[in-house]
Amino acid sequence: MGELPDKRTAFIEWYLEVIEAAQLTDKRYPVKGMNVWTPYGFRARRCLDAVLIREIEATGSEAVEFPALIPSTEFAKEAEHIQGFNAQVYWVTKGGLAELDVPLVLRPTSETAMYPIFSLWVRSHRDLPLNVYQIVNTFRYETKTTRPFLRVREIHFFEEHTCQVNEDAATARVASNLDAFAKMAAALDLPYLPVRRPEWDKFAGAFYSIALDIPVGEGRTLQIGSIHHYRENFSRPYGIQYEASDGSTHFAHQTTFGLSERLLGAVVAVHGDAKGVVFPSAIAPHQIVIVPIPAAAGTADPGAMAEGIASRLRQGGRRVHVDATDARPGAKYYFWELRGAPLRLEIGRREAEQGTVSATDRLGRKSTFPLEHVEVEVDRRLADFDRALMEQATERFRASFAYADSLAELAGSTQIRVVRWCGGEPCGRKIEEAIDGSVLGIPEGPLPLEPRAPGPCIACASIEGGAWALASRPL
Structure with missing residues (x-):
């Protein structure tokens, strides 16, 4: 790979080259905007999902999974919602060779899939709050230029849907979602701003929408998530109502919280540099890459020492990769810098003989430490790396x-x-x-x-x- 374009003045060109060179996705699939998750990109996605799941489940939300096909009769119940999504919908009109009596929508988002079932689940005040989430693929016929992770037609999507007893409880759930996202973003070393959208730009069917925005490039922003307060706008057409303790009947107030693979694109966009991707340790496919440097026969074996270190580090749950390929050390360093590994450990003849480890983090900071303390020293360096990464990102964020x-x-x-x-x-x-x-x-x-x-x-x-x-x- 040659020199990358300038990230600030040619952001899109830089981003596309970095994504491809780091082998995070393969865009050569024959349907525009539907890309292939490569093994390395899939590892990053799985780590990202783990962060989202940890923080949303800490708020009491539980996982579900709803079907991908939605009857057009259900999709059409909330008029403002269908108006907002109709131009982006994929329609299924045939089953085999037979025309379907009721056309089906391939879900663009899941309100209209979930809420007919919510009306069966929610009958009493004892059924509330209902806080559930799913991580699924959604589909939107995106007509603008597609870009990996940022704008695609098949979207890896996290969505929480809730039913609350009244407007105040729904407002409290919005606040809980904002707090949960603050913790998610902290794990990604990602500064952002929650912004209440103007009336003409809120989610179709929402009472209000709060977007989660970051700066990218020169004077541009990227929305990386959203939280919506629906009041009764969906519960009324879908009949989601409950009996209160005094016997009166009320419609539930609802909220949603949505994130997608765009978060992975945001990590690349915010932290990446002239050398390639920079992953925070929380979602790095390999937090530590160990590079053994071959030594002359009859001397201490760096390869065996590297495998021993990897085994010790993995026992603590760390994600470790030993690069035992026959590429030259310099080529390996370049390769793992491009792919954003937070910490590289180098084991040569000198380290093997002295019982030491040479470390370089993705920000280029070098150090050496004794082998006997490898677990503590690695954890310390990863934590220090994340702090420095957040400091850099925050400085650039404020300057934007x-x-x-x-x-x-x-x-x-x-x-x-x-x-x-x-x-x-x-x-x-x-x-x-x-x-x-x-x-x-x-x-x-x-x-x-x-x-x-x-x-x-x-x-x-x-x-x-x-x-x-x-x-x-x-x-």
Whole structure:
């Protein structure tokens, strides 16, 4: 592989080359936007899923799995939802050679698959809360340019669906999801902003939507997840109601929380560099790669020592790979830097004779330590690597934002702009036209900038009811 394009000024070109060179996916499958998970990419995906499962189950959510095919009669029950997804749906109209009486939708998301069953599961207040999740593939006929992990037609998808007793309980579940994602993102060393989307950009059928956004490239953003509060917008058409303790009947309030393989793309986008992918240790397919360097006959055997170290490290649950190929050491170093292994251990004749280990992390920091302490020293270096990775990512994250005080400042912006907005759609549309992008919405937390005194709306100069909002060009 030659020199990679510049990540900041040619982000998409850099990203596509890195994904392919690191062998995370194979896009040569003959259906556009449906890519093959390679062994290395699949390992990373499995590690990512483990993080999501750990944190969502810590909140009391339980795993389910619903069918992929949805009857059109159920899909059509929530009018705003079908309007939002109809153009992206794959339809199944035949079973063998026979036309189906009821066409089937290949799930784009699972509200319309799950909620007819929820109406059977939820009958009493004792059935609430219902908090369930699944990790499945969803399908959307994406008409924009497809890109591995970021925009695909077959999506590896995590989705939690819940039913709550009332609006306050649903709001509390949204807060619980935000807390769970904060822990997921911390494991990925991934800074982000939760942003409440404007009315015209919320999920079809939602009361409100909170997106989870990160900066990528110059002035661009990537939505890596979303959390939605539905109120009764789905429970009414699907008949999800319960009997309260006083005998009265109520419709459930619902929420959803969605993430996808786009998170893996986000890790590549945020942490990757001029050498390739950089994996945080939580989802690295191989947390430690050991490279034995052949020695002359009759001397200590680096290969045997490498296998012994690997065995010790694996006993503690660490993911270890010994590169025993016949490639030259320099080629191995290059290969595992490209693939983002957090920590490389090198065992040559000197290390084998002295009982030491030479270590280099993916950020290029070198050290040596005694073999007898290998477990403790490896864990220490991985933890230090993750801290440094988060610090680097946070520094770049903060540098990606800047205030703008006029519409003219938005044109050609290479940063995500923080603007004062009155909240009205006409002004929002003016901001979007000026930046040639979108009003992402209002952050659900502190801005990554020094605080400023409130000012007038950037579009209409009103000082009434304004808030800080984000504007960018979504990827």
